[in-house]
Amino acid sequence: MENKTKKENYYKAEKLFDRVYRISSLEGTFLFLFLGDRKALLLDTAYGFGNLKEAIRKITDLPLIIVNSHGHLDHVCGNFQFDEDIYIHASDIELCKSHNSTESRQKIVMGAQRLMNFSSGKTRNALPKDFSEDHYIHQGYGNLVQLPADHAFELGGATIAVHELPGHTKGSVGLEYREEGALFPADAINPLMFLFLPESTDLATYKKTLAKANSLDINHIVFSHSPEIAPKLILEDFIECAEQVDYDRGMPFDAKEFREFAPRICTRSGFGPNDTMKPGFAAIIIDRLRCNH
Numbered sequence: 219m220e221n222k223t224k225k226e227n228y229y230k231a232e233k234l235f236d237r238v239y240r241i242s243s244l245e246g247t248f249l250f251l252f253l254g255d256r257k258a259l260l261l262d263t264a265y266g267f268g269n270l271k272e273a274i275r276k277i278t279d280l281p282l283i284i285v286n287s288h289g290h291l292d293h294v295c296g297n298f299q300f301d302e303d304i305y306i307h308a309s310d311i312e313l314c315k316s317h318n319s320t321e322s323r324q325k326i327v328m329g330a331q332r333l334m335n336f337s338s339g340k341t342r343n344a345l346p347k348d349f350s351e352d353h354y355i356h357q358g359y360g361n362l363v364q365l366p367a368d369h370a371f372e373l374g375g376a377t378i379a380v381h382e383l384p385g386h387t388k389g390s391v392g393l394e395y396r397e398e399g400a401l402f403p404a405d406a407i408n409p410l411m412f413l414f415l416p417e418s419t420d421l422a423t424y425k426k427t428l429a430k431a432n433s434l435d436i437n438h439i440v441f442s443h444s445p446e447i448a449p450k451l452i453l454e455d456f457i458e459c460a461e462q463v464d465y466d467r468g469m470p471f472d473a474k475e476f477r478e479f480a481p482r483i484c485t486r487s488g489f490g491p492n493d494t495m496k497p498g499f500a501a502i503i504i505d506r507l508r509c510n511h
């Protein structure tokens with residue numbers, strides 16, 4: 219008998235600003251689609267468990283520019299669905315390739331069945347019903363192209379400027395939508411900063427990244443793992459948190475395969491590790507070696 223059940227819309231799009239859509243899914247990473255008069259730009263491709271390309275093409279048929287904010291699997295593993303060039307900072311190209319390997323994809327699929335929602339702290343199965351593991355694990359990383367530093371993409375009525383924001387990874391970038399004064403830093407600037415990964419830089423570099431973001435003529439910060447649109451002022455909280463980092467006073471952080479680094483969560487003064495939902499919360503998860511001020 220023919221299966222007439224309606225195909226599920228795995229990716230959901232909502233209009234965030236004029237010319238900007240936010241795309242969400244069970245994958246837990248927000249993607250952003252910027253629509254100019256002549257071109258469209260997609261920031262990140264998440265895990266690519268569902269048909270992302272189809273979801274994008276339902277919104278626009280304009281020529282598409284794709285940018286990876288950095289090389290981590292939850293931002294780049296949907297790259298394979300696209301024939302277009304995918305821009306990524308040179309320093310994260312190898313990271314992106316390794317996170318797209320078959321071995322990495324096998325781990326992703328295992329983890330996807332109990333994927334953590336960063337906002338709620340709950341786990342869920344993120345795989346769509348028609349997901350094929352065999353197909354997914356053998357996909358590549360897309361046509362990676364080196365992202366020019368300090369570049370601005372002119373989409374026609376929408377200007378998207380690239381800013382190098384190292385810290386979380388060496389090649390992390392954020393995008394600034396100039397017409398709206400909005401910065402999209404992906405994982406480079408976050409209330410809960412991961413600075414303990416092998417590919418992370420040190421605290422001093424992250425502090426420079428915060429100072430750089432603070433020097434931009436922007437009004438809003440839009441995150442990739444939490445839904446609120448924050449005022450620029452939130453950077454002051456993050457800067458204060460970075461100033462206060464003291465590894466010896468941090469709480470141990472269970473980081474699974476990164477236990478060797480013994481990372482600790484260093485929260486902003488007045489907050490504890492369980493206060494992630496409280497306004498003003500900021501924390502940096504870091505290991506001892508990267509704690510230079």
Ligand SMILES: [Zn+2]
Binds near residue numbers: 288290386405
């Ligand atoms: Zn990341």
